[in-house]
Amino acid sequence: xxxxxxxxxxxxxxxxxxxxxxxxxxxxxxxxxxxxxxxxxxxxxxxxxxxxxxxxxxxxxxxxxxxxxxxxxxxxxxxxxxxxxxxxxxxxxxxxxxxxxxxxxxxxxxxxxxxxxxxxxxxxxxxxxxxxxxxxxxxxxxxxxxxxxxxxxxxxxxxxxxxxxxxxxxxxxxxxxxxxxxxxxxxxxxxxxxxxxxxxxxxxxxxxxxxxxxxxxxxxxxxxxxxxxxxxxxxxxxxxxxxxxxxxxxxxxxxxxxxxxxxxxxxxxxxxxxxxxxxxxxxxxxxxxxxxxxxxxxxxxxxxxxxxxxxxxxxxxxxxxxxxxxxxxxxxxxxxxxxxxxxxxxxxxxxxxxxxxxxxxxxxxxxxxxxxxxxxxxxxxxxxxxxxxxxxxxxxxxxxxxxxxxxxxxxxxxxxxxxxxxxxxxxxxxxxxxxxxxxxxxxxxxxxxxxxxxxxxxxxxxxxxxxxxxxxxxxxxxxxxxxxxxxxxxxxxxxxxxxxxxxxxxxxxxxxxxxxxxxxxxxxxxxxxxxxxxxxxxxxxxxxxxxxxxxxxxxxxxxxxxxxxxxxxxxxxxxxxxxxxxxxxxxxxxxxxxxxxxxxxxxxxxxxxxxxxxxxxxxxxxxxxx
Amino acid sequence: xxxxxxxxxxxxxxxxxxxxxxxxxxxxxxxxxxxxxxxxxxxxxxxxxxxxxxxxxxxxxxxxxxxxxxxxxxxxxxxxxxxxxxxxxxxxxxxxxxxxxxxxxxxxxxxxxxxxxxxxxxxxxxxxxxxxxxxxxxxxxxxxxxxxxxxxxxxxxxxxxxxxxxxxxxxxxxxxxxxxxxxxxxxxxxxxxxxxxxxxxxxxxxxxxxxxxxxxxxxxxxxxxxxxxxxxxxxxxxxxxxxxxxxxxxxxxxxxxxxxxxxxxxxxxxxxxxxxxxxxxxxxxxxxxxxxxxxxxxxxxxxxxxxxxxxxxxxxxxxxxxxxxxxxxxxxxxxxxxxxxxxxxxxxxxxxxxxxxxxxxxxxx
Numbered sequence: 001x002x003x004x005x006x007x008x009x010x011x012x013x014x015x016x017x018x019x020x021x022x023x024x025x026x027x028x029x030x031x032x033x034x035x036x037x038x039x040x041x042x043x044x045x046x047x048x049x050x051x052x053x054x055x056x057x058x059x060x061x062x063x064x065x066x067x068x069x070x071x072x073x074x075x076x077x078x079x080x081x082x083x084x085x086x087x088x089x090x091x092x093x094x095x096x097x098x099x100x101x102x103x104x105x106x107x108x109x110x111x112x113x114x115x116x117x118x119x120x121x122x123x124x125x126x127x128x129x130x131x132x133x134x135x136x137x138x139x140x141x142x143x144x145x146x147x148x149x150x151x152x153x154x155x156x157x158x159x160x161x162x163x164x165x166x167x168x169x170x171x172x173x174x175x176x177x178x179x180x181x182x183x184x185x186x187x188x189x190x191x192x193x194x195x196x197x198x199x200x201x202x203x204x205x206x207x208x209x210x211x212x213x214x215x216x217x218x219x220x221x222x223x224x225x226x227x228x229x230x231x232x233x234x235x236x237x238x239x240x241x242x243x244x245x246x247x248x249x250x251x252x253x254x255x256x257x258x259x260x261x262x263x264x265x266x267x268x269x270x271x272x273x274x275x276x277x278x279x280x281x282x283x284x285x286x287x288x289x290x291x292x293x294x295x296x297x298x299x300x301x302x303x304x305x306x307x308x309x310x311x312x313x314x315x316x317x318x319x320x321x322x323x324x325x326x327x328x329x330x331x332x333x334x335x336x337x338x339x340x341x342x343x344x345x346x347x348x349x350x351x352x353x354x355x356x357x358x359x360x361x362x363x364x365x366x367x368x369x370x371x372x373x374x375x376x377x378x379x380x381x382x383x384x385x386x387x388x389x390x391x392x393x394x395x396x397x398x399x400x401x402x403x404x405x406x407x408x409x410x411x412x413x414x415x416x417x418x419x420x421x422x423x424x425x426x427x428x429x430x431x432x433x434x435x436x437x438x439x440x441x442x443x444x445x446x447x448x449x450x451x452x453x454x455x456x457x458x459x460x461x462x463x464x465x466x467x468x469x470x471x472x473x474x475x476x477x478x479x480x481x482x483x484x485x486x487x488x489x490x491x492x493x494x495x496x497x498x499x500x501x502x503x504x505x506x507x508x509x510x511x512x513x514x515x516x517x518x519x520x521x522x523x524x525x526x527x528x529x530x531x532x533x534x535x536x537x538x539x540x541x542x543x544x545x546x547x548x549x550x551x552x553x554x555x556x557x558x559x560x561x562x563x564x565x566x567x568x569x570x571x572x573x574x575x576x577x578x579x580x581x582x583x584x585x586x587x588x589x590x591x592x593x594x595x596x597x598x599x600x601x602x603x604x605x606x607x608x609x610x611x612x613x614x615x616x617x618x619x620x621x622x623x624x625x626x
Numbered sequence: 627x628x629x630x631x632x633x634x635x636x637x638x639x640x641x642x643x644x645x646x647x648x649x650x651x652x653x654x655x656x657x658x659x660x661x662x663x664x665x666x667x668x669x670x671x672x673x674x675x676x677x678x679x680x681x682x683x684x685x686x687x688x689x690x691x692x693x694x695x696x697x698x699x700x701x702x703x704x705x706x707x708x709x710x711x712x713x714x715x716x717x718x719x720x721x722x723x724x725x726x727x728x729x730x731x732x733x734x735x736x737x738x739x740x741x742x743x744x745x746x747x748x749x750x751x752x753x754x755x756x757x758x759x760x761x762x763x764x765x766x767x768x769x770x771x772x773x774x775x776x777x778x779x780x781x782x783x784x785x786x787x788x789x790x791x792x793x794x795x796x797x798x799x800x801x802x803x804x805x806x807x808x809x810x811x812x813x814x815x816x817x818x819x820x821x822x823x824x825x826x827x828x829x830x831x832x833x834x835x836x837x838x839x840x841x842x843x844x845x846x847x848x849x850x851x852x853x854x855x856x857x858x859x860x861x862x863x864x865x866x867x868x869x870x871x872x873x874x875x876x877x878x879x880x881x882x883x884x885x886x887x888x889x890x891x892x893x894x895x896x897x898x899x900x901x902x903x904x905x906x907x908x909x910x911x912x913x914x915x916x917x918x919x920x921x922x923x924x925x926x927x928x929x930x931x932x933x934x935x936x937x938x939x940x941x942x943x944x945x946x947x948x949x950x951x952x953x954x955x956x957x958x959x960x961x962x963x964x965x966x967x968x969x970x971x972x973x974x975x976x977x978x979x980x981x982x983x984x985x986x987x988x989x990x991x
Contacts, residue, residue, distance in 0.1 A: 119787075141787070156728045157771070157786065159744045187714030187748065203745065211730035212745035505788070515790070590755055597754040613779070614793045617757040621790060 028395040030493055035397060036061070036387045038364035038371060040082065040351030044107065045089035047356050052364065052371070052387070053083050053094065060094060061387065062110060065355075068371070068385040072110045076103040082124035082166070086131060086149075087173075095122035095136060098502060102136060102152065116152030119145045120504040123165040128207045129173030135205065137164040137178055140504055140579060144178050144203070146210045158212050160203045161224070162427065168227040169207065178203040179224035179238060182427035185581065186590055194588050195441065197246055198222035198428050202238060202265075216272055218263060220329075222428050223421055226351075228290040228299075234267040235314070237299055239287035241418065242274070242329060245428045248437040252410040252479055254280070255332055258418050260287045262301060264317070273321050273328070277301060277310050277339065280332045283413040284310050284342070285406035289351045293376065294358040298340075300376075302349040302363055305406035305415040309349065309363055309372075311341035311379055341379040345372040348404045367401045399494025402487050410480040416469075416491075420447050423498055425580055429587035434476050440565055443587030449575035451496040453548055458585035460554045460570040465492045500575045505624040512625065519622025522615060529610040538607045540619075549574025549626055558604030559584050578624035592620045658952055661929035661944050662922060664975065664986035666958040674706035675699055678961075680978035684723035684732065685971040691732055692983050693720030693967075698734050698743070714748035716741045716761070722776075723967075726768040733773055735763030740775060751784070757791025758782060765819070769811035769830075776806035781818050781826070794828075800837040801826055810865045817870055819860035825872055838881070848877070848890065855879050856888040866906035873901035878914060895928020895945035896921055905968045913975065915965030920977055931986070933959045960984040 037056030043049065043065060050063040058080065062072040077096025085092055085107070092105040095118070102122060104114040119138030127134050127149055134147040142164050143157040161180030168177045183198035200221040204214035218224060223241030230236075242259040249257055255276075260283060265272040277284045285305030292299050292314070299312040317338035321328070328334045346365025349372070354361050360382075361374040371385040393401075402408075403423065406415040419426045425446045432442060442458060450456075454464050462468040466488055474482040483491065507513065512520060523540040527533055536542050537555065545551045554568035569585050583589040589599055596608045596616060603609050608616065669675050675694060682693035690701040697708040698720045709715050717738025724733045731744040739752035739761045751758045758775065765776030773784040780795030795804050801823050808819035816828040824839040841854040848856065857874035864871040872879040877890040877899045891899050898918035906912040910925035919932025919941075928945040940959035945951045961982030969976045973988035 158729055159731065159742070159747075159749075184747070185749065187750070188711070201747065209730075215745045215747045515792070593757065594755050612797075613753065613757070613759055614795070614797065617791050617793060620757065 028393060028398060028490070030395045032396055032497060033390045033392075033394045034058075036369045036389045037366050038351075038369065038387060039080075039366050041353045041362050041364045041371065042083060042085065042351075043353055043355065045085065049107075050362065050371075051083065051085075051092060053080055053351070054387070055080055055366070057389070058096075060092065060105065063385075068373075070388065074105055074110055074112060076105075076112065077101045077115065081122070082137070084124075084126050084167075086127050087129055088131070091127075093125045093127065093134065095125050097121045097123060097139070100504070102134070102147075104152070114152060116147065118147070118154075119143055119157065121501070124167040126167045126169045126176060128169070128176075133207075133210060135167055135176050135178075135207075135210075137167050137180075139163050139165050139181065140501075142180070144176075144205060156210065158203075158205060158210070160212075161201050161215075163421075164203075166224075166226050168229065171229050171231055171233040174207055175213075176205040176207050177227045177236065177238075178205060179227060181223055181225070181421050182425075183222040194582070194590055195246065195429060198243065200224045200240070202227065216265065218272075218274075221261075221263075221274075222426055225288045226290050228292050229266070230268075230292045230296040230314075231294055232296065235264065235269065235292065235296060236266045237262050237264050237290050237292060237301075239290045239301055240274075241286070241421075242276075243418075243426070243428060245430050248431045248433055249476070250433045250437065252413045252477075255283075255330075255413070257477075258283070258285070258414050259329060259332070260284050260303060261329055262287065262290065262299070262312075264321070268318060269321065273326055275317065275321065275328050275338070276332055276335050277303070278332050278413075279335055279339075281411050283406065283411055284308055285409075285412060285415055286404070286417060289349070289363075291352050291354050291361065293354060294356065298358075298376065300352060300354075300361055302345075302352050304348045304350055304366070304404055305417060306412055307345055307347055307349060307365075307405070307407075309343040309345055309352070309361070309374065310339055311343065312338050313340045314338075316340075343372075343374055343379050343381065345374075345381065346370045346384065347401050367397070367404060395490045395493045396497050397494075398487070399490035399492065399497075402483065402491045403494055408474075408481045408483065409478040414477065416473075419444050423447055427581065429582065432476060434472070435565055439563055441561075441563065441586040441588075443582055443585060445572070446576055446580045447495060448498045449500040449548055449573060450498060453550055453552060453573045453575075455552065455570060458570055458572070459565075459567050465495055469495070503576070503578075503625055505578060505621075513621065515618045515621040516625055517622075518615070519618035519620065522611065522619045523622055528607050534607045538603065540606045543571040543606075544574055549577075556604065557600075557606075558602050559586075559588070559599050561586060561588065574623060574626040577626055592623060656946070656948075658944055658954075659924070659927040659946050660991060661924065661927060661954075662973070663942070663954070663956070663989045663991060664931065664958070665989055666931075666940075666960055666977075667985045667987060668958075668961040668982045669701070669706075669985070670961065670982040674701075675983060676706075676708040676710075678981050680966065680980075680983045681719070681721040682723040682735075682967045683969050683976045683978040683983060684725055685969045685976055686725050686730070686732065690971070690976055690983075690985075691723055691734075692978065693723050693734060693736075695719050698741075709743065709748060714741070714750055716750035716752060722763060722765045724766040724768050724773075726773075728770075731768075733766045733768060735766045735775065737762055739763065740766065740773075753779075757784070757793070759791075759793045759795070764806060765808040767809045767811040767816075769813060769816070772811070774809045774811040774816055776809040776818055778805055780804040781806045781809065794826075794835070799826060799835040807860060808862045810863045812865050814868075815865055817863040817865050817872075819863040819872060821860065822858050823860075824855050824858050825860055825863060825870065848888070851888050851890075852886050854886050855881075856890070861901060862903040862905075864904050864906040864912065867909035869906060869909040871904045871906040871912045873904035873914065875900050877901070878904055880912075882909065889923070895923065895930060895943075895951075897930045897932065902964075902966050903968055905970070907970070913968045915968050915977070917964050919963050920960050920965045920968070920975075929954075931956075931959055932963045933961075935963055960986070 035056040036054040039055040040053040042051045052061045060074045077099035083094040094103040120140035124137040146155045163180045163182035200218040202216040225239045284303035289302040301310045320337040346368045348367035363372040369387045403416045456462040456468040550573040677694040677696035679695035684691040692699040717736035719737040722735030734741040741750045760777035760779035762778035803822035805821040818826040827836040857876035862873040870881040880887045898916040900917040903915040914921040942954040942956040962979035964980035967978035975986040977984040
């Protein structure tokens with residue numbers, strides 16, 4: 001049953017009743033209000049300006065670095081994610097994720113002088129030292145595109161990790177380090193479920209030749225974010241998620257679901273070493289931004305779900321990792337050897353930057369439109385700069401804050417965003433407790449477009465989002481604290497507000513290519529190639545009907561595995577299906593092709609075994625437009 | 627009647643060529659043509675190769691990639707490293723290789739799919755997990771954002787920007803047989819050598835296909851030698867300087883877009899008509915890998931490099947424009963007479979053979 005937003009709010013307000021937490025909050029607007037949502041911060045080379053990337057308001061704000069007064073606002077493309085300055089500071093480059101463009105800003109005039117097309121969902125950009133090439137990480141096309149820095153003309157695309165997102169130039173300018181937010185595809189099939197620990201990488205690009213020269217493996221990692229280097233280039237650090245998806249998600253104690261880690265590397269380390277940020281009974285969920293102080297004495301790491309900055313003493317960390325045999329990641333007591341402070345900041349802290357003298361650290365708090373200004377000598381927040389924006393918190397904003405925070409879970413280990421990175425998915429499969437240990441392996445699904453696709457869970461046992469995200473989540477994930485009714489309603493409203501990203505496989509004007517047209521005809525066909533009528537339940541377009549590609553009913557499509565409990569499977573939505581591998585309820589199909597080449601021997605998941613390989617390719621080309 | 631006369635003339639001409647002096651029985655009246663000479667260094671399992679059956683070789687700057695029967699080996703800094711299926715390689719038998727000169731990525735066609743080697747990471751595409759038409763990948767070539775693939779079930783193209791696979795076969799090209807053996811892609815044309823269906827040409831500008839067949843049909847006779855492709859069973863194509871070189875099991879062809887010129891053992895310096903590979907240097911010069919040795923054609927003269935088929939001793943012969951064959955004293959030869967693949971490294975040559983990989987180091991003359 002679909003509930004209009006207004007009705008949802010009314011119900012939530014009614015349920016709120018005597019709950020004091022709701023007082024004064026029941027009149028939140030359900031409109032999507034454009035908050036600034038600062039994601040990244042950056043000083044000009046002379047330290048006089050602070051550039052703030054405001055993802056929610058599609059702009060760059062320029063602040064006086066002394067007074068933090070806003071001196072300019074520069075409109076850029078839709079949902080910017082990354083930015084960087086040219087080596088001379090004369091140009092600011094901004095990636096716009098929904099437009100697939102790069103904004104080029106003249107920092108003297110503070111105006112956009114060019115907007116260049118780049119790859120799909122550009123997320124980060126750096127220019128080489130010579131100022132001849134730009135490198136842009138593209139999250140959807142999984143690559144780093146190389147552009148002529150003067151003209152924006154594309155030179156080449158380098159294969160990066162899946163969900164390519166963040167780039168860092170080494171201090172000597174010789175290398176670019178690229179990270180990615182989704183784990184790389186499994187290299188090999190491992191059995192009927194294809195379950196393997198996630199594998200990620202830091203892609204190392206030779207900046208001079210613009211070729212990939214190395215891929216530093218990050219084992220068991222799914223979600224890799226910013227990289228930072230010491231000024232001498234001898235120490236690198238990357239923030240990352242370490243999910244425990246290969247074991248049943250039975251409890252959160254002792255890092256049972258996630259660990260929050262950094263990997264340090266470089267000459268000082270002599271390899272790559274993963275170390276935990278968490279403590280035995282307290283977690284710093286969703287590490288994202290990293291910085292190393294100019295004197296290499298401290299590493300700072302933001303944790304978006306825990307609303308903290310972790311401060312690491314570098315000499316102590318080095319002594320620890322050189323004195324003890326790795327691995328350290330299973331030992332949550334290890335962090336006591338090198339973590340010297342946890343600094344509470346605003347909601348969903350993300351990007352951070354240090355002043356040139358290293359005495360001040362600035363942190364962008366995305367979900368409360370503020371910047372925390374931290375004195376690095378005392379590890380105290382000196383001041384919090386509030387950015388201009390709406391004065392009230394909308395229901396959607398409150399829901400988003402709820403989505404990202406880890407405060408509801410036991411010891412603050414996880415938030416929704418741990419498995420739904422940037423409100424999407426994580427590309428891995430999980431074994432959740434309620435269905436039994438080792439039973440019902442579940443592929444984590446995309447949240448965009450989730451509105452009006454109930455029931456939820458692949459068994460269809462959750463009739464609506466409040467059930468999915470309320471009791472189920474509270475009992476089996478958080479295990480510590482429940483949402484009050486208004487918070488659950490706002491979380492629901494937020495999830496229902498998540499629109500699908502634009503399809504990168506559709507032509508302008510939504511015309512289909514010839515291959516897509518042929519695939520669409522196959523998708524909609526009612527007669528097979530032997531001129532036999534295909535039963536209704538065996539037609540793609542019957543189960544995957546409607547704008548989101550689901551008729552919201554349950555079926556047996558022959559994909560049950562021996563470790564699945566009995567029952568039918570919900571017809572999965574097709575929203576952005578090109579992006580969301582692996583597939584099927586348990587993620588056993590690594591690619592769209594495998595749904596039919598491996599897991600449809602009896603034509604129960606649609607009549608497809610009469611198709612030639614060309615035709616199956618056409619069908620997939622059409623599906624990729626959904 | 628005209629055809630009959632032509633046939634008689636050709637047969638007579640063939641007899642004349644076949645009557646040319648055999649190696650060792652020469653009386654030279656002119657200077658020996660200057661043909662490249664090499665010192666061959668051979669690699670086998672004895673010095674680092676994972677297997678002696680080397681199907682493909684690829685020069686990548688200072689790195690040499692060798693596709694063997696048991697893994698993909700790379701030679702760098704005087705040491706071999708081998709990638710196997712444990713590293714993600716689609717299959718242990720690597721039968722074709724191509725370099726994406728833009729990105730440095732290497733593409734390996736195997737008996738079980740297509741693998742991309744990029745910065746040490748291997749991603750593999752198969753007929754089950756991707757749009758690849760067939761797992762047996764005989765040929766691969768990279769041009770711009772497209773990877774062109776020759777498989778046992780047709781040709782296909784992977785667009786690296788859109789990840790779209792386009793399949794080409796008997797349903798949408800003039801390809802009668804779908805056993806695609808070789809591909810050579812350039813910015814203007816893409817050529818496929820089809821085992822039993824001649825040469826296919828794809829025009830990059832128009833997106834249209836054309837076809838070149840043996841005018842003598844599928845017979846093994848050569849009635850009209852230079853009127854078209856020498857034979858339908860095409861094993862290798864190489865397009866360079868707007869000239870197509872095509873190898874077949876029954877001789878080789880050169881096509882400049884207007885005229886065909888064919889080579890047979892009986893009237894050229896080819897050591898055998900059974901040719902596994904041809905690689906053009908330019909419009910005039912090419913290297914041929916046959917079952918009876920490695921051959922070089924400079925536009926006029928021929929040179930053949932092989933271990934003797936009789937006693938295995940190194941041999942080199944030079945055949946001049948007059949058809950005079952002169953043996954040249956050499957101390958090294960390719961690892962085996964059965965040549966499967968060729969690539970160039972400056973003036974040096976790398977040769978994949980049935981019994982090892984050979985590095986021909988060019989000698990100063």
